[in-house]
Amino acid sequence: MYSLDDTIAAIATSIGQSGIGIIKLSGPESLPIARQLFRSAKGISKLQPYHLHYGHIVDPASNIAVDEALVVYMPKPHSYTQQDIIEIQAHGGIVPLRRILQLVLSLGARPAEAGEMTLRAFLNGRMDLAQAEAVLDIIEAKTDAALRVATEQLGGALSGQVSQVRRALLDTLAFLEASIDFVEDEIPLQDVVGPLTDVSTQLEKLLISADHGQIYRQGIKAAIVGRPNVGKSSLLNALLRGERAIVTEIPGTTRDTLEETANVGGIPLVLVDTAGIRTDTADKVERIGVERSQKALQQADIALMVIDGSCDLERSDWEIEGLVRHKPGLLIVNKTDLLSAKNLQPPANFYPDAERCRISALENQGINTLEEAIVELVLGGGVTPADTPMVSNPRHKALLQRALEHTQSAITGQQNELTPDLVSIDVREAVETLGEITGETVTEDLLDTIFSKFCIGK
Ligand SMILES: Nc1nc2c(ncn2[C@@H]2O[C@H](COP(=O)(O)OP(=O)(O)OP(=O)(O)O)[C@@H](O)[C@H]2O)c(=O)[nH]1
Numbered sequence: 001m002y003s004l005d006d007t008i009a010a011i012a013t014s015i016g017q018s019g020i021g022i023i024k025l026s027g028p029e030s031l032p033i034a035r036q037l038f039r040s041a042k043g044i045s046k047l048q049p050y051h052l053h054y055g056h057i058v059d060p061a062s063n064i065a066v067d068e069a070l071v072v073y074m075p076k077p078h079s080y081t082q083q084d085i086i087e088i089q090a091h092g093g094i095v096p097l098r099r100i101l102q103l104v105l106s107l108g109a110r111p112a113e114a115g116e117m118t119l120r121a122f123l124n125g126r127m128d129l130a131q132a133e134a135v136l137d138i139i140e141a142k143t144d145a146a147l148r149v150a151t152e153q154l155g156g157a158l159s160g161q162v163s164q165v166r167r168a169l170l171d172t173l174a175f176l177e178a179s180i181d182f183v184e185d186e187i188p189l190q191d192v193v194g195p196l197t198d199v200s201t202q203l204e205k206l207l208i209s210a211d212h213g214q215i216y217r218q219g220i221k222a223a224i225v226g227r228p229n230v231g232k233s234s235l236l237n238a239l240l241r242g243e244r245a246i247v248t249e250i251p252g253t254t255r256d257t258l259e260e261t262a263n264v265g266g267i268p269l270v271l272v273d274t275a276g277i278r279t280d281t282a283d284k285v286e287r288i289g290v291e292r293s294q295k296a297l298q299q300a301d302i303a304l305m306v307i308d309g310s311c312d313l314e315r316s317d318w319e320i321e322g323l324v325r326h327k328p329g330l331l332i333v334n335k336t337d338l339l340s341a342k343n344l345q346p347p348a349n350f351y352p353d354a355e356r357c358r359i360s361a362l363e364n365q366g367i368n369t370l371e372e373a374i375v376e377l378v379l380g381g382g383v384t385p386a387d388t389p390m391v392s393n394p395r396h397k398a399l400l401q402r403a404l405e406h407t408q409s410a411i412t413g414q415q416n417e418l419t420p421d422l423v424s425i426d427v428r429e430a431v432e433t434l435g436e437i438t439g440e441t442v443t444e445d446l447l448d449t450i451f452s453k454f455c456i457g458k
């Protein structure tokens with residue numbers, strides 16, 4: 001069992017040099033510890049709740065000031081963890097923050113585990129599990145769209161829907177269990193298939209949103225491939241709107257894969273620039289680079305195959321085409337600014353399933369259209385139902401899928417006139433599975449797995 005009775009403390013801001021850094025305490029000893037360390041500039045002896053107090057953190061053993069600080073006291077239950085919280089805002093240097101934390105620990109607090117503040121918020125009922133997970137998603141959001149999905153989830157949009165569906169299932173379960181114990185005319189008859197079908201529709205809607213939600217949260221990996229000198233690194237730079245990769249007129253400039261995340265229509269697009277692939281190279285370094293390119297291609301979700309529009313297709317282009325042929329992706333004809341490029345139309349059997357885009361990475365032409373094509377390829381033109389919160393967490397998706405299977409199995413069972421005790425098994429499974437999303441039914445192991453992904457101090 002988790003202990004909630006002791007006082008935990010951690011540096012809540014990232015370690016490095018910054019204007020301020022925050023040390024956070026949560027638990028019953030927070031206030032007594034702060035009292036021993038804080039000396040108010042105004043000589044105020046009591047830390048008033050929700051007031052910012054200015055003064056110094058003082059080592060009680062030597063009475064020497066360690067740093068100037070602002071201190072705020074947030075008494076339970078109106079705090080993040082629903083426990084007494086003290087936040088010390090000191091200067092954001094590694095030494096002052098470590099020193100203050102040391103003092104706090106020497107006065108009886110214990111170092112917080114990763115995610116332990118949020119775990120306490122969950123265990124004390126301030127938020128459910130899906131909301132707690134949203135906190136991590138907010139911290140890790142890579143684009144505005146991902147942030148929006150996470151903020152909605154923190155606000156309880158997903159939890160609300162899941163709880164509603166779960167209540168409907170509980171209602172049906174209560175009826176089924178009653179019909180096991182009583183003969184038919186003793187309890188009012190209730191429709192089972194109708195409500196279960198509604199539940200199944202709701203779950204399906206949530207699952208449709210999950211594919212998109214996951215893309216916004218985790219992003220998509222795209223390998224930029226092509227023979228040397230076609231403009232792969234130039235394309236990477238154009239999509240990042242910056243000079244990230246080295247570009248030269250020398251074929252074989254990029255020797256190792258390079259990974260950067262671009263924001264393409266709200267989707268975090270992890271771009272992997274690769275060494276130009278030519279199989280006949282004798283250069284040892286380049287050969288290793290080529291092997292890495294092939295590996296990057298295998299690991300990518302989509303391929304962005306670049307060809308040089310200013311000359312004819314070469315043997316290497318066809319060789320690379322053989323590698324990408326069965327991968328979803330786009331065929332990008334680059335260097336369309338050059339006069340000779342105007343007419344290059346790769347034959348229809350060259351990367352046949354890929355949409356074609358004509359661009360000039362050098363002059364930034366066609367980049368917006370290319371981005372639209374990427375979004376279209378990745379989201380498949382599908383639309384998430386507007387009234388449905390987006391499911392972005394693979395854990396939630398798997399649980400929704402399982403709940404749906406049990407619900408559908410219960411419907412079939414009922415239609416085939418199975419006895420209520422048999423039908424109720426599936427309904428109960430569905431109820432418990434949904435409870436794992438919001439945390440009503442959850443094991444300690446699972447909580448450990450989820451919260452260990454958090455940073456210390458959150
Ligand atoms: N005219 C023109 N030149 C371009 C364009 N894109 C890239 N180039 C030029 O083509 C040369 C090669 O560009 P890179 O982006 O380094 O090509 P790469 O495919 O990354 O090459 P490797 O890393 O060697 O495989 C450079 O001189 C670029 O300036 C374009 O759209 N138009």
Ligand SMILES: [Mg+2]
Pocket residue numbers: 232233234245246253254273274275276
């Ligand atoms: Mg390059």
